[in-house]
Amino acid sequence: MRVRSVPYRGFESITQPVPMGHEYCGIVEEVGSAVKNIKPGQFVVGSFFASDNTCPNCQFGYQSSCMHRESVGGAQAPLLRVPLADGTLLATLDIPSADLIPSLLTTSDVLGTGWFAADAANVKPGSTVAVIGDGAVGLLGVLSARQMGAERIIAMSRHEPRQKLAREFGATDIVTERGDEGVARIMDLTHGIGADSVLECVGTQESMLQAIHSTRKGGYVSYVGVPHGVELDGGELFFAHVHLHGSPAPVRRYLPELIDLVLKGQINPGKVFDLQLPLEQVAEGYRAMDERRAIKALLRPEGDSTDGKLDTEGS
């Protein structure tokens, strides 16, 4: 099948030319002969990993480890091919209104990933939560923790626009310190106990250790950024006494719930898009994010910005 689309985020390491973008939503243009449930004309959202949604791993809710998993790439284009369409895509009943498109787009990755981070860190009503990382995923981890009933949400951020959005999404405290100083601040704020749940949304050795050391004994650390050069000492982990869970987020598991929350107007995660650009200005989108002029950029294909009906996006 083919979905008219626009993507948004670069791959982790690039050694040769690759089609860019893996966060998308849009109107179905065409489906392959094996596709049964997805129809042309439907508005759909999918994840960055295609999944059949029927294999044992999918049934357990780990669609990002589907036994027939394929990467979805190249969404920064007018059209995108999505494999395993019936399993990968979720179609809405109607074509959503234009103002909901940015929020729906986030369910495809950054919201799904932030939501998984909160879920994997066992956030419950009344929890004390710390979020490490103030990118779109971290900010939406804050929103997710709030939705799950966290009582206290400590956002680690040193950028004013992101702090502001974190507060809007539900952060109760902002910590600007990092590393050991950041840990000390979390310990101060939690009376020396540590947070129940810590969402590690960066992926470095420093942020991982900061997460582990900020967690109370028996608490939960989730990590959703692809780890770069992270080595964990077994003995240290043993005496830290934490639960650890992380992986490429199984976004597909959460799509029904998250799309429903967006369509009902209960959450507005699309606020992470503080820059909108036409598709051909994609390079400026990356530049703005790299220079911290934008939290996240949304790309619209040509002829798509006025009615929003055929929107399919990225950055």
Added chain:
Amino acid sequence: MRVRSVPYRGFESITQPVPMGHEYCGIVEEVGSAVKNIKPGQFVVGSFFASDNTCPNCQFGYQSSCMHRESVGGAQAPLLRVPLADGTLLATLDIPSADLIPSLLTTSDVLGTGWFAADAANVKPGSTVAVIGDGAVGLLGVLSARQMGAERIIAMSRHEPRQKLAREFGATDIVTERGDEGVARIMDLTHGIGADSVLECVGTQESMLQAIHSTRKGGYVSYVGVPHGVELDGGELFFAHVHLHGSPAPVRRYLPELIDLVLKGQINPGKVFDLQLPLEQVAEGYRAMDERRAIKALLRPEGDSTDGKLDTEGS
């Protein structure tokens, strides 16, 4: 307070003479002036970490990280001093009969640790479980998984007496292969999916990787042996997609439940003691375990073997 006692297991590394033994039960001889609830004459069981059982970490069920934690050592002696007696010890209503003493002794460490391994690996009714390590902790991990309703329990063991006890405790399958071959066998037995829960009861790099690779996507790995030279690669862990939880077992959390199961005759974990010796033959107990002539030895202080009333043990 002082408890007449005998211990059982050596410390991990010994650089100077140390009092040996940290698994114990016995009759209270004397209590300090600050002790309120524990009384002389009571039969008590405690854990290898003394805990106040009131601090936030204890309230969360992580008594082995009590904010006032102290190591209990030197139980291989006629008398043992146990700090924080009110928090650390659990007293039975009556003096238990002699035949229950070995099983009650296991609740102090090896059963408590095996039980934590199964709990930390999220064993539920119907689970498929693999247990790596056929020492007393691994064998009691099998028993614990069975109690928690596991449907299938795969014990990794290449020693006939241990295989036999594993089956008696509830193992449905025995795997003799180790490392990658062991992983391949688990994958065969689980139709290529992996186990829901894997209990890592050894503590080496090989056994930890074996555990991670034997677990299904989204499954649970627990580890309860102090890790020796274990280094985990963040990226590998990320794509393995498992939950990871381990630590010195918070045995105190489980004592009420485990002692109750023993007193009601629902479990017989004392079978791991296949050698009983008088205290003065402690060296022979270690030798027998080291040479695999015994799974686990139980030591009895002088004048203690006939009526069992003043039993306090170890090996």
